[in-house]
Amino acid sequence: MATATLGAHRCRLSKVGASRRPPPARVRVAVRLRPFLDEAAGASEPPCVQAIDSSSLEVANWRNYQETLKYQFDAFYGERSSQQDIYAGSVQPILRHLLEGQNASVLAYGPTGAGKTHTMLGSPEQPGVIPRALMDLLQLTREEGAEGRPWAFSVTMSYLEIYQEKVLDLLDPASGDLVIREDCRGNILIPGLTQKPITSFTDFEQHFLPASGNRTVGATRLNQRSSRSHAVLLVKVDQRERLAPFRQREGKLYLIDLAGSEDNRRTGNQGLRLKESGAINTSLFVLGKVVDALNQGLPRVPYRDSKLTRLLQDSLGGSAHSILIANIAPERRFYLDTVSALNFAARSKEVVNRPFTNERLQLHVLPPVKLSQKELLGPSEEKRTRGCEEEDTGSLEPAAAPAPASQRFSPLQKLSNMDPAMLERLLSLDRMLGSQGSQGTPLLSTPKRERMVLLKTVEEKDLEIERLKMKQKELEAKVLAQEATEEEEKNSLSSVQSLSHRTVTVAKPLKKAVVMPLQLIQEQAASPHTEIHVLKKRGRKRKLKTLDNSEPQEEEKVEDCWELQICPELLAHGRQKILDLLNEGSARDLRSLHRIGQKKAQLIVGWRKLHGPFRQVEDLERVEGISARQMESFLKVEDLERVEGISARQMESFLKANILGLAAGRRCGPP
Numbered sequence: 001m002a003t004a005t006l007g008a009h010r011c012r013l014s015k016v017g018a019s020r021r022p023p024p025a026r027v028r029v030a031v032r033l034r035p036f037l038d039e040a041a042g043a044s045e046p047p048c049v050q051a052i053d054s055s056s057l058e059v060a061n062w063r064n065y066q067e068t069l070k071y072q073f074d075a076f077y078g079e080r081s082s083q084q085d086i087y088a089g090s091v092q093p094i095l096r097h098l099l100e101g102q103n104a105s106v107l108a109y110g111p112t113g114a115g116k117t118h119t120m121l122g123s124p125e126q127p128g129v130i131p132r133a134l135m136d137l138l139q140l141t142r143e144e145g146a147e148g149r150p151w152a153f154s155v156t157m158s159y160l161e162i163y164q165e166k167v168l169d170l171l172d173p174a175s176g177d178l179v180i181r182e183d184c185r186g187n188i189l190i191p192g193l194t195q196k197p198i199t200s201f202t203d204f205e206q207h208f209l210p211a212s213g214n215r216t217v218g219a220t221r222l223n224q225r226s227s228r229s230h231a232v233l234l235v236k237v238d239q240r241e242r243l244a245p246f247r248q249r250e251g252k253l254y255l256i257d258l259a260g261s262e263d264n265r266r267t268g269n270q271g272l273r274l275k276e277s278g279a280i281n282t283s284l285f286v287l288g289k290v291v292d293a294l295n296q297g298l299p300r301v302p303y304r305d306s307k308l309t310r311l312l313q314d315s316l317g318g319s320a321h322s323i324l325i326a327n328i329a330p331e332r333r334f335y336l337d338t339v340s341a342l343n344f345a346a347r348s349k350e351v352v353n354r355p356f357t358n359e360r361l362q363l364h365v366l367p368p369v370k371l372s373q374k375e376l377l378g379p380s381e382e383k384r385t386r387g388c389e390e391e392d393t394g395s396l397e398p399a400a401a402p403a404p405a406s407q408r409f410s411p412l413q414k415l416s417n418m419d420p421a422m423l424e425r426l427l428s429l430d431r432m433l434g435s436q437g438s439q440g441t442p443l444l445s446t447p448k449r450e451r452m453v454l455l456k457t458v459e460e461k462d463l464e465i466e467r468l469k470m471k472q473k474e475l476e477a478k479v480l481a482q483e484a485t486e487e488e489e490k491n492s493l494s495s496v497q498s499l500s501h502r503t504v505t506v507a508k509p510l511k512k513a514v515v516m517p518l519q520l521i522q523e524q525a526a527s528p529h530t531e532i533h534v535l536k537k538r539g540r541k542r543k544l545k546t547l548d549n550s551e552p553q554e555e556e557k558v559e560d561c562w563e564l565q566i567c568p569e570l571l572a573h574g575r576q577k578i579l580d581l582l583n584e585g586s587a588r589d590l591r592s593l594h595r596i597g598q599k600k601a602q603l604i605v606g607w608r609k610l611h612g613p614f615r616q617v618e619d620l621e622r623v624e625g626i627s628a629r630q631m632e633s634f635l636k637v638e639d640l641e642r643v644e645g646i647s648a649r650q651m652e653s654f655l656k657a658n659i660l661g662l663a664a665g666r667r668c669g670p671p
């Protein structure tokens, strides 16, 4: 007895960065054998497929009837298996991933007439995977999203078919061929595809049943109601965290009933049917090539060679938990189709996906809009007397259908000359209050006076945070400078010449309250230590000593001389930060730099106004006293012409004092 050894290659994904890649999840493969459609035929001929156990089967080898081909899958469902067996055994377990913001897909594959539509759709008496999954998913989201649970859920559905390489919206058949796109994270999108919100199974049926009627089916010799297209039901589960940090997740479930591969000698297809069959077979052929490319780790996976594979890009070798249900028929006349479907299934089981949680933090930073004091304070006294409600909704219209998000925030937009970070916090606060139920008073609906008080409090807190951050930066720089001095002393004392450098792990600075995309946070987390190399011996320096009023004289003793050596990346980063500060910082910001007092800060600002931006940090040396005339026209600060600029000698110590501190603060985000 020979055993098939198919799909022996392990799939290697073409993307790099293995350490940060999500854990792999192999495409799971189940095989379902449909019963004989004609019982009489079943009684007279044995099925061409034999079950071995619940996950393996054997097929006679047509080249040598003394042999059988054995196949091992994740599950094998025999003729007597019910719709519930397939659903509970293979599909239900992946639904939970959707509630974790991950993608999942179920594909029914197999030759025409082998039972794909029966498996996916079923009948009212024997509902298939689609109605069962929807029923469970809606139930799950209801339970998990109940009041008091951390997440709120919303579910939407879209339904499309790929017919002769056209993507058609089954919920809006008039929309024409749609385009498939990919976002920056590799998610496949179809702009313009109808999305219907569904909250109950009745909702789902209301949309799904008529849309199913729009699917292209036709009669062939092998199937009276043969699907002439690939049908894709997309169910999106959006979830929103009710409390801070207000994460949002999106999980997508693809339920796909593929059109069957067709041998046109047996289907007797002609004309349109033949053309349809050509498109179906071509896309299934490309599907096979995609699976092979993934298995062999080829650098190019031909996803774009057909609409079907383009759509399945994030399900095969992509980000979804995928299950392939290969449907096969027992009749001998299906033998070759059966072996070919089993071979495809065996290859697919080697494909490895990398599902990840599709999560982001809510960030609606509004562009700052400068408004007059009058606009800031809202309508006039006279208008104020009309009542807070009208004023605070920012509209004279009575409350109607919920406005789009951008409009809902319009009252806050009036105050948007504030720091965007503060606005974001307010919006989050508002959403939090809003999500507490209709009784809660969202911040934006509070009377203006209270709102202003709240805004002021938040502003004060932000200022305090800023002050603390400045202080922290100063302390960090001091500690580093002190460490450097201690090290210098230590090295001088021990006179260990061989020591060329030492590595210091910079104390982790407090995190700045910046909302960052999860991916960015993960990337930053991947480099846990910031290393600065300090104290490289430069040589020996003669110490000069001044004797009385005479000229400086050389002292006999020579001292070791040490210099800071910072890793070049950090050095460049620190310099850039200083440069940014010099070009964009206010006089107050500039004072956060070491060796820059109030007057020098004003001088720099004045210089910038006169001469344009600094091109490099060293341009500071060019800063010198500004003439009284220039001062009058630009600064109106009388005594700056007496302030000296920064000399070349001061420059070195200025850089040392500042670069280290600023570079050490690199993980805190932009200045």
Ligand SMILES: Nc1ncnc2c1ncn2[C@@H]1O[C@H](COP(=O)(O)OP(=O)(O)OP(=O)(O)O)[C@@H](O)[C@H]1O
Pocket: 033, 034, 035, 037, 110, 111, 112, 113, 114, 115, 116, 117, 118, 119, 223, 225, 226, 227, 228, 258, 259, 260, 261, 327
């Ligand atoms: N497990 C099953 N039990 C009973 N009848 C089945 C089963 N599977 C399929 N059938 C019946 O077999 C016939 C063909 O099935 P179906 O239309 O699902 O095939 P298909 O693979 O979707 O074909 P096509 O690719 O041409 O659309 C249908 O009449 C269906 O009811």
